[in-house]
Amino acid sequence: MNNNGRCIIDARNIVKIYQTPYEELKVLDDISIKVMENDFTAILGPSGSGKSTLMNVLGCLDLPTMGEYFLDGVDILKAKDDQLADIRNNKIGFVFQKFNLLPRLSALQNVMLPLLYRGVEEDEAREIAKEKLSLLGLGDRLTHRPNELSGGQQQRVSIARAIVGNPPLLLADEPTGNLDSKSSKDAIEILKELNKEGNTIIVITHDNEVAEQTKKVVFIRDGRLSQEG
Numbered sequence: 001m002n003n004n005g006r007c008i009i010d011a012r013n014i015v016k017i018y019q020t021p022y023e024e025l026k027v028l029d030d031i032s033i034k035v036m037e038n039d040f041t042a043i044l045g046p047s048g049s050g051k052s053t054l055m056n057v058l059g060c061l062d063l064p065t066m067g068e069y070f071l072d073g074v075d076i077l078k079a080k081d082d083q084l085a086d087i088r089n090n091k092i093g094f095v096f097q098k099f100n101l102l103p104r105l106s107a108l109q110n111v112m113l114p115l116l117y118r119g120v121e122e123d124e125a126r127e128i129a130k131e132k133l134s135l136l137g138l139g140d141r142l143t144h145r146p147n148e149l150s151g152g153q154q155q156r157v158s159i160a161r162a163i164v165g166n167p168p169l170l171l172a173d174e175p176t177g178n179l180d181s182k183s184s185k186d187a188i189e190i191l192k193e194l195n196k197e198g199n200t201i202i203v204i205t206h207d208n209e210v211a212e213q214t215k216k217v218v219f220i221r222d223g224r225l226s227q228e229g
């Protein structure tokens, strides 16, 4: 147990309700979670349990209906839009379940984007992005657009994009969901390596084998979090 580290994520009593034409759907039900610096936590749960919704809240992409959320000490519910954008750009790397790659950009350009947003020079951004894509085995697919890549390759481009700027916090939503078992192992190894280097990582998954590779597992079911499965 690490009592001395910095608290990166402190979410308290998070509720997310979606209003549909027919009903109110409580998708996150009183979720509290703390994540300390350099933790490597899996959030494990079945389809529809609220995992992606939770990632969107923790990643400041969506606000909870109720609750409190402090990210690295910042009160997210009180933060302004530009402050939230700044946090997303500089502090968080996202691996989205559906990749969210820009279709008209090449793999290389997609991976360069977070660096360009931060003001890194284009030549430098290109070199760093190439390096990350090569690390993920895509050195020979740099100019391919997303629709010219397999699902697993798109997944790896999205991992490269998430880690290219060395964000202190990595949120990965089913990062191995579209990978064969070999690429899946490689992807987890990359996350482990990043964690060794000091990154704080949250992996969202329905896969026990992925969760087993992390340092800590919490379970989500019907929008509720628990320490036991």
Ligand SMILES: Nc1ncnc2c1ncn2[C@@H]1O[C@H](COP(=O)(O)OP(=O)(O)OP(=O)(O)O)[C@@H](O)[C@H]1O
Binding pocket: 018, 019, 020, 025, 027, 045, 046, 047, 048, 049, 050, 051, 052, 053, 054, 097, 206
């Ligand atoms: N915008 C929305 N409006 C209404 N309901 C939604 C919305 N987004 C998600 N839901 C519902 O919330 C529940 C949780 O969805 P979520 O995407 O968080 O699940 P998940 O655990 O990520 O599932 P999966 O493993 O299949 O990706 C689902 O029942 C879904 O239908």
Ligand SMILES: [Mg+2]
Binding pocket: 051, 052, 053, 097, 173
């Ligand atoms: Mg999901």
